[in-house]
Amino acid sequence: MSPHNASPSECxxxxxxxxxxxxxxxxxxxxxxxxxxxxxxxxxxxxxxxVSFDLERGVRxxxxxxxxxxxxxxxxxxxxxxxxxxxxxxxxxxRARNILARGExxxxxxxxTDIAMVFQGAMNSLNPVKTVGSQVVEAMEYxxxxxGEAARTRAGELFEMLGISAQSGARxxxxxxxxxxxRAAIAMxxxxxxxxxxxxxxxxxxxxxxxxxxxxxxxxxxRELGMAxxxxxxxxxxVAQLCERVAVMYAGKIVESGPMDAVFHRxxxxxxxxxxxxxxxxxxxxxxxxxxxxxxxxxxxxxxxAFAPRCDSASDRCRVxxxxxxxxxxxxxxxxxxxxxxxxx
Amino acid sequence: xxxIIESPEVQPVSDVGGEKxxxxxxxxxxxxxxxxxxxxxxxxxxxLLVIAISLLAPVIAPYGIHQQVGPVYGPPSFKHPLxxxxxxxxxxxxxxxxxxxxxxxxxxxxxxxxxxxxxxxILTGYLGGVTDTVLMRFTDYFIVIPVIPLMxxxxxxxxxxxxxxxxxxxxxxxxxxARIVRAQVRSVRERVYIRRARAIGGGHxxxxxxxxxxxxxxxxxxxxxxxxxxxxFSETALAFLGLSDPSRTSWGTMIQHAxxxxxxxxxxxxxxxxxxxxVAIVIMACYLLGQAIEDxxxxxxxxxxxxxxxxxxxLPPREGDS
Amino acid sequence: MTATSTSxxxxxxxxxxxxxxxxxxxxxxxxxxxPGSAVTDLSRxxxxxxxxxxxxxxxxxxxxxxxxxxxxxxxxxxxxNLGISYTDQQPVNSLLFRALKNSVPMALLxxxxxIVIGTGSGILATWRRDTLLSYGTTFSAMVFYSLPTQWLGxxxxxxxxxxxxxxxxxxxxxxxxxxxxxxxxxxxxxILPSLTYALTLYGQYALVVRSAMLExxxxxxxxxxxxxxLPMRRIMLRHVFRNAMLPFxxxxxxxxxxxxxxxxxxxxxxxxxxxxxxxxxSVLSRDYPVLQGAFLVITLSVIFFNFVADLLYFxxxxxxxx
Numbered sequence: 001m002s003p004h005n006a007s008p009s010e011c012x013x014x015x016x017x018x019x020x021x022x023x024x025x026x027x028x029x030x031x032x033x034x035x036x037x038x039x040x041x042x043x044x045x046x047x048x049x050x051v052s053f054d055l056e057r058g059v060r061x062x063x064x065x066x067x068x069x070x071x072x073x074x075x076x077x078x079x080x081x082x083x084x085x086x087x088x089x090x091x092x093x094x095r096a097r098n099i100l101a102r103g104e105x106x107x108x109x110x111x112x113t114d115i116a117m118v119f120q121g122a123m124n125s126l127n128p129v130k131t132v133g134s135q136v137v138e139a140m141e142y143x144x145x146x147x148g149e150a151a152r153t154r155a156g157e158l159f160e161m162l163g164i165s166a167q168s169g170a171r172x173x174x175x176x177x178x179x180x181x182x183r184a185a186i187a188m189x190x191x192x193x194x195x196x197x198x199x200x201x202x203x204x205x206x207x208x209x210x211x212x213x214x215x216x217x218x219x220x221x222x223r224e225l226g227m228a229x230x231x232x233x234x235x236x237x238x239v240a241q242l243c244e245r246v247a248v249m250y251a252g253k254i255v256e257s258g259p260m261d262a263v264f265h266r267x268x269x270x271x272x273x274x275x276x277x278x279x280x281x282x283x284x285x286x287x288x289x290x291x292x293x294x295x296x297x298x299x300x301x302x303x304x305x306a307f308a309p310r311c312d313s314a315s316d317r318c319r320v321x322x323x324x325x326x327x328x329x330x331x332x333x334x335x336x337x338x339x340x341x342x343x344x345x
Numbered sequence: 346x347x348x349i350i351e352s353p354e355v356q357p358v359s360d361v362g363g364e365k366x367x368x369x370x371x372x373x374x375x376x377x378x379x380x381x382x383x384x385x386x387x388x389x390x391x392x393l394l395v396i397a398i399s400l401l402a403p404v405i406a407p408y409g410i411h412q413q414v415g416p417v418y419g420p421p422s423f424k425h426p427l428x429x430x431x432x433x434x435x436x437x438x439x440x441x442x443x444x445x446x447x448x449x450x451x452x453x454x455x456x457x458x459x460x461x462x463x464x465x466x467i468l469t470g471y472l473g474g475v476t477d478t479v480l481m482r483f484t485d486y487f488i489v490i491p492v493i494p495l496m497x498x499x500x501x502x503x504x505x506x507x508x509x510x511x512x513x514x515x516x517x518x519x520x521x522x523a524r525i526v527r528a529q530v531r532s533v534r535e536r537v538y539i540r541r542a543r544a545i546g547g548g549h550x551x552x553x554x555x556x557x558x559x560x561x562x563x564x565x566x567x568x569x570x571x572x573x574x575x576x577x578f579s580e581t582a583l584a585f586l587g588l589s590d591p592s593r594t595s596w597g598t599m600i601q602h603a604x605x606x607x608x609x610x611x612x613x614x615x616x617x618x619x620x621x622x623x624v625a626i627v628i629m630a631c632y633l634l635g636q637a638i639e640d641x642x643x644x645x646x647x648x649x650x651x652x653x654x655x656x657x658x659x660l661p662p663r664e665g666d667s
Numbered sequence: 668m669t670a671t672s673t674s675x676x677x678x679x680x681x682x683x684x685x686x687x688x689x690x691x692x693x694x695x696x697x698x699x700x701x702p703g704s705a706v707t708d709l710s711r712x713x714x715x716x717x718x719x720x721x722x723x724x725x726x727x728x729x730x731x732x733x734x735x736x737x738x739x740x741x742x743x744x745x746x747x748n749l750g751i752s753y754t755d756q757q758p759v760n761s762l763l764f765r766a767l768k769n770s771v772p773m774a775l776l777x778x779x780x781x782i783v784i785g786t787g788s789g790i791l792a793t794w795r796r797d798t799l800l801s802y803g804t805t806f807s808a809m810v811f812y813s814l815p816t817q818w819l820g821x822x823x824x825x826x827x828x829x830x831x832x833x834x835x836x837x838x839x840x841x842x843x844x845x846x847x848x849x850x851x852x853x854x855x856x857x858i859l860p861s862l863t864y865a866l867t868l869y870g871q872y873a874l875v876v877r878s879a880m881l882e883x884x885x886x887x888x889x890x891x892x893x894x895x896x897l898p899m900r901r902i903m904l905r906h907v908f909r910n911a912m913l914p915f916x917x918x919x920x921x922x923x924x925x926x927x928x929x930x931x932x933x934x935x936x937x938x939x940x941x942x943x944x945x946x947x948x949s950v951l952s953r954d955y956p957v958l959q960g961a962f963l964v965i966t967l968s969v970i971f972f973n974f975v976a977d978l979l980y981f982x983x984x985x986x987x988x989x
Contacts, residue, residue: 032661034659034661034662036659040381050661050662079894080656081650081890081893081894082656083648083649083652083656084652084654084655084656085656086656086657087656087657087658087659088656088657088658088659089658089659089660089661089662090661100658101658102658103655103656103657103658104655104656105655108896108898109896110896111893111894111895111896112894112895112896113896116894117894119887119890119891119894124886124887124888125887125888125890125891126888126891127888127891127892127906127910128888128910128985128986129909129910129913129983129984129985129986130909138895138897138905139895139896142895142896142897142901143896172985172986174985174986185891188895482689485686486686486689486690486693489686489690489966489969489970489973490690490962490965490966490969491925491928491962491965491966491969493928493931493932494928494931494946494950494958494961494962494965495962497931497946497947497950498950498958501950501951501953574813578815581815581817581818582815582816582817582931582932585817585932585935586931586932586935586947586950587951588950600815600817600818600821603821604817604821604936609821609824609825609828609833610828614825617818617821617822617825618822620818621814621815621818621819621821621822624813624815624818625810625813625814625815625818626813628812628813628815629809629810629812629813632809632812632813633809636874643882645882645885645886646881646882646885647885648885649796649881649884649885650884650885650886650889650890650892650893651884651889651893651899651902651903651907652796652797653795653796653797653798653899654796654797
């Protein structure tokens, strides 16, 4: 099975894992998340506008959209990794308690132990003057997961699990290839056994074969460890390959979400349609996603649907009334006024 | 890496795929920095004020600088707020007139330094190869040599005159400019739109002037401002050592007079303090403005992941609000 | 040591030696081969006996061609012979040695104080950004960076003239001082010049440390450290400071190289008998052999410390050692 000729229905990712029981309580729940950034001009950028989703054990959620749609900001806010110019509203609740309630104070103690993150292009996400192993050990020792020799041993085990030798811990980041660095970063993220792993473009800037390996690795980990995962990327074939659920974001809001299969084969929102249509061949990764027009500025109020100016099925109602996220199928939601199935296929 | 961007001042106009040339002009950038950063605004304002006062000195100076209006080292008074020097001359007028010389030397020397450094930087950065190696080794030597002693030797050999001082200072300050310009030119040289311009058939000079220079210009402006500070200081150093033109009063010669004529032991602190303060004000203004521009152009400073203040928490907006 | 690290060190040694050679040659050119300058004849020692003149001519081959003189010069250098001073007919090398013995402790003390205060100040300025403390430390660093060195020295004389000695290195009127008396006399004379040196340097260091810290705070791995749940203090010390110190360490090594240059301005203000003042006096009295020797010593010192800085960087930055 290679990534070059898969469609979602054939992909192992869509098989519902046996550990997931119907109605199980979510591992983490994001509820009505809003993020604003204060701009130097005095205005505010409303980057995330009421995003909500739940993650159960073992679930992999793909978060896709154009640059600037707010997907990265969303996952950064889940860990409270925001600058002082930001404000949040809403709840991020691992184990049913909102960790954003008191801002940085309340969220810091949950970092890495409840939610951990792997960043894009681990080129620089590892400290260049410290050995890779010491950085993994640092996390474990700070969170009292393990100390000294035990920590080093565990770091070695994590490395092995991710396909790099246990001795690589003694090396510095610049001695690793991009793929190895990313694996080390994942090992570091797993070191304190988090419930949720957030991955921001984890395979961009890696070559195709390595991408596939890392992808399979992540799938395996969520199964074995019962972890939930959010994968943020603009790489649609990758999401189709790895995730069983997907949420499409546009202008700070989720416009469509649901099982990968349903969203891919029966997209309801015109934006989703255009996104997937722009990538007809899942193995044709050279194609740049490009939809005419540009996303709206988020520093001002938008009346009606944010996508209306670029939408091919926009009606007058779309320009005036903002569409809400409504169920259109089993666990499949979309925020679009055009309910006619004919208009959307 | 997706990090949160704080407040980029300069946004290149970018399009998807391929690099478009940043289209914002140099002066627009500098003006934007001044508007957005209070330190830059203060620096620029102070510099302009000092330059204005110096230019207007013949008109606004209360007394002549060869005119004795009181006793030797007369203390500050209402009529002479900065006191009198060792010749009984009004210090306030001396400072105003002295500024003309100090600033002229500073600015002129900077022009020399920037011109030489900029040219060498562009040549080495753009042409590369043997020119680069040879000129850079030459530059390295100038960095290694002790600047003030060399200035002293040349000043002594050449004789004290303002134009010589200007050349001496300017010809020994070009190295930082050359390095900065070279680094910028090298990074710009490889960009797509430069190669496009060459492919279309632009001659070297044309490409340099129309495409490379605008990219290099903002950092060059910052470097120029900082060089002014060093040049003004160098003038005071040479004047202090008696190597400048003694017939032209500058802030540097005023400090030197105070030293040579034992103002300190006489207790005439005003003869020492005020010229030094004038120099310090100019240098600090240059530093504020120059550093602010450099910081604005430095992409690594646009983000910071460590801070004491943290993000805020709000109540969710009501349903229906966007 | 790995093969690559040995080769790196060897390359640096070769580079240093080449620069030394270039410096020696240019030194020769500067002081002897310049046409028309009065420096060509090292035997032109005023009031020299005919025997001395003859001996010098022989030693330095002054009756031979310039190229031959060059090689003789090199040969004499290897013997440590730098000629005879015009002013007092002393061998240049002993003059320089004595001067260095006086300059180095004063400058070294000042440099160490500057490093300590500068680093602390720079860290404070970035520790709690946007607080009064941080603005205050930054402002203070900028002020001291802007004050002209000689003026700062004069101000210290004004302020502390009554409490501390302001001139010379020792009190000549102290007859037969005991070891302790001599030491305390020496130190008390050294306080003001070293303090001036320290204050001038600290501003620059503090600003550099601050810049380096601010740049590092935007690095991706700092965000990773924050994501790992580490507290701010640990992030600042173990990640930000540790990495920001890399360029600062080499800056310090480089500025140590300039200590041999003496601080011309400071030594003039305080009449400190060091190499800076020696250079100044030699410039005024056109004592070219001394100047030539001093330039050589300073250039060699700078090259040496450049080399040390390279080695240091090699040791502390793992990216280079591989």
